[in-house]
Amino acid sequence: MKKQSLRVIVMLMIFTLIPVFYSSATIHAATTNKPLSNQSPSAPEPIDIEEDTYSDHEVAPELQQAFDDYVDYYSQYKEWVPYETKAVSILNKYKKVLASTRKQAYSEMTNIAIPNYKKFLSGMKQLKPNNNDLSTIHSKLIKGTTLQLEGMVLFQKYVSKLNPDPTIIKKANVKFTQGQLLISEFNEEIALYNAPFSQ
Numbered sequence: 001m002k003k004q005s006l007r008v009i010v011m012l013m014i015f016t017l018i019p020v021f022y023s024s025a026t027i028h029a030a031t032t033n034k035p036l037s038n039q040s041p042s043a044p045e046p047i048d049i050e051e052d053t054y055s056d057h058e059v060a061p062e063l064q065q066a067f068d069d070y071v072d073y074y075s076q077y078k079e080w081v082p083y084e085t086k087a088v089s090i091l092n093k094y095k096k097v098l099a100s101t102r103k104q105a106y107s108e109m110t111n112i113a114i115p116n117y118k119k120f121l122s123g124m125k126q127l128k129p130n131n132n133d134l135s136t137i138h139s140k141l142i143k144g145t146t147l148q149l150e151g152m153v154l155f156q157k158y159v160s161k162l163n164p165d166p167t168i169i170k171k172a173n174v175k176f177t178q179g180q181l182l183i184s185e186f187n188e189e190i191a192l193y194n195a196p197f198s199q
Contacts, residue, residue: 059197067197069130073138080123087117087152094159102159109156117152121145133193140186147179 059067090113097105124142129135154172158164 063196066131066133066193069134070194070197073127073129073134076127077124080120080127083116083120083123087113087120091152097159102162106156106159109152109159114149114152114156117149121149137186137189137193140182140189144179144182144186147175147182151175151179 090108093108094101094105121142124138124145127138129138151172154168154175158168158172
């Protein structure tokens with residue numbers, strides 16, 4: 001068995017929606033013969049979403065419909081969060097994949113992370129925002145989540161081999177980077193949409 005370790009850093013990018021939504025995981029990996037930078041951030045834990053955050057919230061009458069649309073969007077979203085959380089927890093678990101844990105990483109990616117992330121993405125595709133502004137913003141989340149899933153599948157392929165191909169993890173990182181950019185745009189736009197309600 002190859003004695004060099006496979007090293008993978010998982011960064012979870014958290015974005016705030018009031019109270020909190022969190023994004024998909026982003027994986028950055030080095031090939032087995034390159035050391036990782038010590039400046040790589042560690043992965044934070046997912047944050048629990050508080051229940052009934054909006055039940056007593058008052059907004060100006062002219063903003064009521066937009067606010068109600070947002071609350072409906074949020075309530076649909078949070079139903080799918082447990083699937084994302086399970087996938088993220090597996091990615092978080094494998095910040096570093098050693099040769100001795102490679103098979104386990106592959107198994108958990110195959111049996112837990114990817115199926116749960118697919119359910120999360122499926123849920124995001126089923127989610128129907130009530131207005132055009134939210135629909136436009138939400139489409140970026142779907143595109144970003146799709147790219148993140150493609151990155152996860154490439155990561156799964158990477159850990160499936162005893163001697164992994166470094167070009168696979170490079171391709172995965174491209175997907176993760178592209179996906180995270182879209183999720184960041186989603187974050188910024190949903191924060192702007194939400195700003196009038198938080199004043």
